[in-house]
Amino acid sequence: MKTYHEQTRLRPATREEVEALLKGNHVLEGADLSGLDLSGLNFSGVRLAGAKLSGANLSQANFSFANLTRARLDQVQAVRANFNAAQAEFAVFGLAVLEEADFRRANLRRSNFVGVRAARADFSQSDIYYARFANCDLQGTHFSQANLMRAVFRAADLRGSDFAGARGQANFDRVRR
Amino acid sequence: MLLQAFMIDVGTQEVNAYLMADEETGVGLMVDAGGFDPLIVETAVELGIQITHILLTHLHWDHVDALPRYLEHWPRACVIAPAPLESAPEARIVREGDRFEIGPFPFEVLCTAGHTPESVSYYVPSADICFVGDAIFSGSVGGTSSDAQHEEEIHNLKTRILSLPEATELLPGHGPMTTVAIERRANPFLQPGFGHTA
Numbered sequence: 001m002k003t004y005h006e007q008t009r010l011r012p013a014t015r016e017e018v019e020a021l022l023k024g025n026h027v028l029e030g031a032d033l034s035g036l037d038l039s040g041l042n043f044s045g046v047r048l049a050g051a052k053l054s055g056a057n058l059s060q061a062n063f064s065f066a067n068l069t070r071a072r073l074d075q076v077q078a079v080r081a082n083f084n085a086a087q088a089e090f091a092v093f094g095l096a097v098l099e100e101a102d103f104r105r106a107n108l109r110r111s112n113f114v115g116v117r118a119a120r121a122d123f124s125q126s127d128i129y130y131a132r133f134a135n136c137d138l139q140g141t142h143f144s145q146a147n148l149m150r151a152v153f154r155a156a157d158l159r160g161s162d163f164a165g166a167r168g169q170a171n172f173d174r175v176r177r
Numbered sequence: 178m179l180l181q182a183f184m185i186d187v188g189t190q191e192v193n194a195y196l197m198a199d200e201e202t203g204v205g206l207m208v209d210a211g212g213f214d215p216l217i218v219e220t221a222v223e224l225g226i227q228i229t230h231i232l233l234t235h236l237h238w239d240h241v242d243a244l245p246r247y248l249e250h251w252p253r254a255c256v257i258a259p260a261p262l263e264s265a266p267e268a269r270i271v272r273e274g275d276r277f278e279i280g281p282f283p284f285e286v287l288c289t290a291g292h293t294p295e296s297v298s299y300y301v302p303s304a305d306i307c308f309v310g311d312a313i314f315s316g317s318v319g320g321t322s323s324d325a326q327h328e329e330e331i332h333n334l335k336t337r338i339l340s341l342p343e344a345t346e347l348l349p350g351h352g353p354m355t356t357v358a359i360e361r362r363a364n365p366f367l368q369p370g371f372g373h374t375a
Binding site: 074075090092094095110111112114115130131132133134135136150152154155174 | 191317352360364
């Protein structure tokens with residue numbers, strides 16, 4: 001199993017430039033989109049492996065079926081963003097705001113959710129093998145039928161969360177239920 | 178710069194190993210050698226990487242046991258380690274403050290003892306990355322055997338790792354990568370009163 005970390009290629013400076021790239025079906029692997037306002041944009045199915053979106057505004061953006069493998073989404077604002085069925089193995093979401101985000105059926109293996117605020121987010125049927133959730137707000141989240149094998153929940157607020165039908169042995173350390 | 182992470186099954190857990198290389202010259206290195214994964218060797222061959230160095234962050238079995246097998250493929254690789262080890266008697270031993278270059282990459286050795294007495298991290302300022310071994314993980318820290326070791330580890334993390342620029346990526350020996358910013362603000366073991374690893 002391997003991952004890549006390559007120097008960025010594209011570095012669009014504005015939301016309009018990103019919109020133009022999306023219209024032209026450009027591959028955005030390794031692109032640097034950090035800090036941009038990308039709220040509401042449609043990245044469905046887009047190849048964003050290794051892209052850097054740190055600190056971007058992704059509220060209600062659509063990343064369904066997108067490839068976010070190894071992507072950096074730390075400190076993003078992604079309220080109600082759609083990551084349904086996204087490939088996001090090794091992605092970094094640390095310190096992100098993910099309230100009510102949709103991660104259903106997403107591949108989140110080995111991803112980093114340290115410090116996130118993800119109340120009412122939906123991780124149903126997702127694969128969170130070896131993912132890390134620490135010091136985060138997961139109140140009212142859904143993990144029903146998710147793969148929890150080797151995932152770690154540490155100092156997480158899990159009040160009102162749903163793990164019905166979830167499978168695999170996860171580590172719950174000093175969580176609040 | 179090319180940087181690839183490999184997650185190797187070593188029984189009850191996965192351990193990370195890293196390949197790093199300069200794309201122009203093909204000069205490369207490996208960090209930690211706990212398990213043998215032929216894909217690492219194949220990748221180096223496929224990408225034309227000449228592994229000139231193997232860096233070890235600490236001497237726990239899950240970070241060094243496969244070193245002899247990698248040295249079979251790269252017999253001229255220089256092993257850099259924080260303490261002597263039988264499987265590499267000619268290893269260069271490094272300690273806090275040592276600096277060296279591998280290709281175009283400058284490395285600085287940081288003492289991150291605690292998990293083990295000899296644990297070090299390798300900081301590459303030009304690439305904003307730091308290989309931290311088992312000193313710190315996403316949302317956790319390396320296990321320790323006593324209160325004193327835990328305090329030593331936390332002290333070293335705060336003064337050596339968390340003092341690095343916030344954008345620095347931390348590449349641990351197990352689990353997902355993370356950043357200084359994330360761990361500084363949200364790692365529960367770095368908050369007062371949280372206690373030791375479970």
